[in-house]
Amino acid sequence: MSDALSEIRPYVEAFKRRGSSGEPAWLSARREGAMKRFAELGFPSRRQEAWRFTNLQSLQKASFPPADDAAAIESSDLAPWRFPGEAHRLVLVNGRFSPELSAIGALPKGVTLASTAQTLKQRPDLLESALRETDTIGGQPFVSLNAALFEDGFVLALEAGAALDRPVEIVHFGQGGQRSCHLRNLVLLGPGSRAALIESYAGTGNYWTNAAGVIGLAKGARLAHVKLQDEGEAAIHLAQNRIVIGRDARYESFVLTLGAKLSRHDSQARLEGEGAACYLNGAFLLRGAQEATNVTFADHAAPRGTTHELFKGVADGSAHGAFLGAIAVRPQAQKTDAHMLNKNLLLSPRASIDTKPELDILADDVKCGHGATVGDLDDAALFYLESRGIPVPEARQMLIAAFAADALDRIENASLREFLDVHLQRWLAGRAS
Amino acid sequence: MLEIKGLHARIADGREILKGVDLDVKAGEVHAIMGPNGSGKSTLAGVLTGKPGYTVTQGRVLYQGSDLLTLAPDERARAGVFLAFQYPVEIPGVNNMYFLRAALNATRKQRGEAELDAGQFLKAVRAKLKLLDIGEDLLQRGVNVGFSGGEKKRNEIFQMAMLEPKLAILDETDSGLDIDALQTVAKGINALRGPDRAVLLITHYQRLLDHVVPDRVHVLSGGRIAKSGGKELALELEKSGYAAFGDAA
Numbered sequence: 001m002s003d004a005l006s007e008i009r010p011y012v013e014a015f016k017r018r019g020s021s022g023e024p025a026w027l028s029a030r031r032e033g034a035m036k037r038f039a040e041l042g043f044p045s046r047r048q049e050a051w052r053f054t055n056l057q058s059l060q061k062a063s064f065p066p067a068d069d070a071a072a073i074e075s076s077d078l079a080p081w082r083f084p085g086e087a088h089r090l091v092l093v094n095g096r097f098s099p100e101l102s103a104i105g106a107l108p109k110g111v112t113l114a115s116t117a118q119t120l121k122q123r124p125d126l127l128e129s130a131l132r133e134t135d136t137i138g139g140q141p142f143v144s145l146n147a148a149l150f151e152d153g154f155v156l157a158l159e160a161g162a163a164l165d166r167p168v169e170i171v172h173f174g175q176g177g178q179r180s181c182h183l184r185n186l187v188l189l190g191p192g193s194r195a196a197l198i199e200s201y202a203g204t205g206n207y208w209t210n211a212a213g214v215i216g217l218a219k220g221a222r223l224a225h226v227k228l229q230d231e232g233e234a235a236i237h238l239a240q241n242r243i244v245i246g247r248d249a250r251y252e253s254f255v256l257t258l259g260a261k262l263s264r265h266d267s268q269a270r271l272e273g274e275g276a277a278c279y280l281n282g283a284f285l286l287r288g289a290q291e292a293t294n295v296t297f298a299d300h301a302a303p304r305g306t307t308h309e310l311f312k313g314v315a316d317g318s319a320h321g322a323f324l325g326a327i328a329v330r331p332q333a334q335k336t337d338a339h340m341l342n343k344n345l346l347l348s349p350r351a352s353i354d355t356k357p358e359l360d361i362l363a364d365d366v367k368c369g370h371g372a373t374v375g376d377l378d379d380a381a382l383f384y385l386e387s388r389g390i391p392v393p394e395a396r397q398m399l400i401a402a403f404a405a406d407a408l409d410r411i412e413n414a415s416l417r418e419f420l421d422v423h424l425q426r427w428l429a430g431r432a433s
Numbered sequence: 434m435l436e437i438k439g440l441h442a443r444i445a446d447g448r449e450i451l452k453g454v455d456l457d458v459k460a461g462e463v464h465a466i467m468g469p470n471g472s473g474k475s476t477l478a479g480v481l482t483g484k485p486g487y488t489v490t491q492g493r494v495l496y497q498g499s500d501l502l503t504l505a506p507d508e509r510a511r512a513g514v515f516l517a518f519q520y521p522v523e524i525p526g527v528n529n530m531y532f533l534r535a536a537l538n539a540t541r542k543q544r545g546e547a548e549l550d551a552g553q554f555l556k557a558v559r560a561k562l563k564l565l566d567i568g569e570d571l572l573q574r575g576v577n578v579g580f581s582g583g584e585k586k587r588n589e590i591f592q593m594a595m596l597e598p599k600l601a602i603l604d605e606t607d608s609g610l611d612i613d614a615l616q617t618v619a620k621g622i623n624a625l626r627g628p629d630r631a632v633l634l635i636t637h638y639q640r641l642l643d644h645v646v647p648d649r650v651h652v653l654s655g656g657r658i659a660k661s662g663g664k665e666l667a668l669e670l671e672k673s674g675y676a677a678f679g680d681a682a
Binding site for chain 1: 483505507511516518522533535543592
């Protein structure tokens with residue numbers, strides 16, 4: 001008990017120090033409630049099913065008070081992660097908006113792209129309604145902690161029918177040691193609107209990124225969303241996105257996990273409107289002693305919904321990966337088409353991957369399936385490549401790339417796919433050296 | 434080119450499959466290895482190319498005068514040994530062109546030749562495709578993915594044509610082919626023949642030998658070369674079968 005108390009103390013104290021000057025009363029009240037909830041929940045334990053495969057030791061053993069210093073980041077520091085095409089770019093450093101590094105550019109009519117702090121000043125209504133689903137209930141301690149401590153993040157809002165030609169690019173860069181960055185992100189797509197969103201996370205040092213996002217797609221809206229988690233090798237990255245998909249709306253996501261010593265990405269999607277479509281894809285490539293968990297939950301609450309999921313995992317060294325995927329089909333969600341597949345590749349005898357796909361189906365007229373595999377590189381394929389003179393390291397790399405690229409192929413938007421592919425290739429090149 | 438002396442080899446479960454194979458293949462020659470099922474033909478191909486799962490317990494293999502068995506499979510390939518697989522492997526996600534260019538450049542690098550860029554490579558590819566009557570679309574797919582049985586075998590011959598090995602070992606490349614595909618395969622092999630190259634044709638049937646006339650024919654039975662002769666031996670076997678060599682089939 002005293003351990004649990006000492007673990008949360010730095011955060012409780014940071015919250016007390018923070019104060020709430022100048023914030024709307026509703027927000028202060030919510031922060032209070034969220035902090036209380038975090039104090040009640042404490043850090044998750046591995047006895048909880050949702051956290052069974054995630055070893056949080058490195059987070060629990062040290063304290064990570066919220067970052068309050070702006071890091072000195074040059075534009076060139078961000079170069080490796082920058083999207084090469086034209087984009088509306090919003091950059092955050094150590095949890096705060098950096099106007100100097102951002103290049104939002106001219107936005108079409110009906111589109112808002114701004115930092116969360118700015119939006120709180122200018123459009124508090126946007127956030128108040130979106131954050132109405134309170135973060136003080138449920139069992140997500142890090143989301144509660146985020147709700148209590150967040151300073152900034154990004155807000156992307158599209159009015160009905162608005163469309164973005166260029167993708168929105170969000171880059172978060174963490175720097176320095178033993179600090180936490182609590183990002184609160186919001187994506188609201190009005191009826192029939194369309195956007196493509198790239199989120200990249202990178203940095204140096206042993207900071208902790210704790211991101212919480214709310215993503216809402218109204219009727220007929222469409223969002224292509226890719227996330228690159230390429231945090232520094234000593235960093236910790238925890239993120240949860242809550243996604244609500246309306247009637248005939250389509251959410252397509254891909255999460256590429258490459259960085260951080262400890263990471264977890266959690267997508268909680270609710271298919272609320274009839275005919276909603278949800279594509280949750282991703283790949284995690286781990287080496288050294290990296291620890292990464294990917295969690296997905298697709299909750300079919302309306303008829304004729306579609307969920308397609310493909311996650312590919314690769315673990316080398318003594319890395320450990322985990323995939324926890326769940327699809328729920330409620331009684332009213334007839335004609336649901338849901339499929340989930342998780343395939344994993346172990347490159348070393350010390351690497352391990354846990355996989356747990358689950359279906360919970362309460363409707364009778366549905367098409368649902370799931371599958372999971374964990375294996376080594378195919379010896380027959382490896383010998384075939386070798387027998388043509390391709391050296392073993394190169395042959396292995398070709399097979400690993402092919403394994404992971406199969407998941408990337410699910411990204412429809414070619415520029416988004418190529419962006420992630422460059423980073424995938426970078427990971428593979430690093431493997432050979 | 435290839436000298437095999439008293440070669441013994443086991444498979445993973447410990448069974449001895451090769452029990453003293455002797456074979457001498459000179460540059461410029463085509464040798465056919467025939468024999469009943471289970472006589473060790475594929476094991477011989479596997480051992481020569483370094484396929485995992487075989488243990489050589491006795492004997493030696495010299496390739497161009499030096500020990501072949503100490504080389505890793507990729508080193509053997511770059512030294513000019515090629516295996517046309519009986520069952521070519523499907524490799525989803527690895528583009529056929531990309532794969533072949535990597536293979537060709539690995540060998541060129543070894544020989545101290547400049548690597549081919551995409552343009553030069555494509556030019557070389559087109560010339561060989563024409564020779565072997567293979568559609569260019571095949572190259573844009575994953576290695577052997579979705580290929581018919583005949584396409585897979587043609588792809589093996591196409592790779593051989595591109596890599597221009599010194600010693601080509603063809604493991605039942607003729608099995609399951611219709612007459613058109615068989616002729617294409619034969620054309621590919623005949624095009625490769627030359628004074629500084631050798632071919633080892635492993636086959637169960639005589640029909641490929643109508644199109645590729647061998648210098649020597651050997652019968653592998655019970656893990657040894659039981660009989661050797663000229664091309665007429667294949668015709669004899671076609672009539673009498675392998676019964677004399679212990680195969681009921």
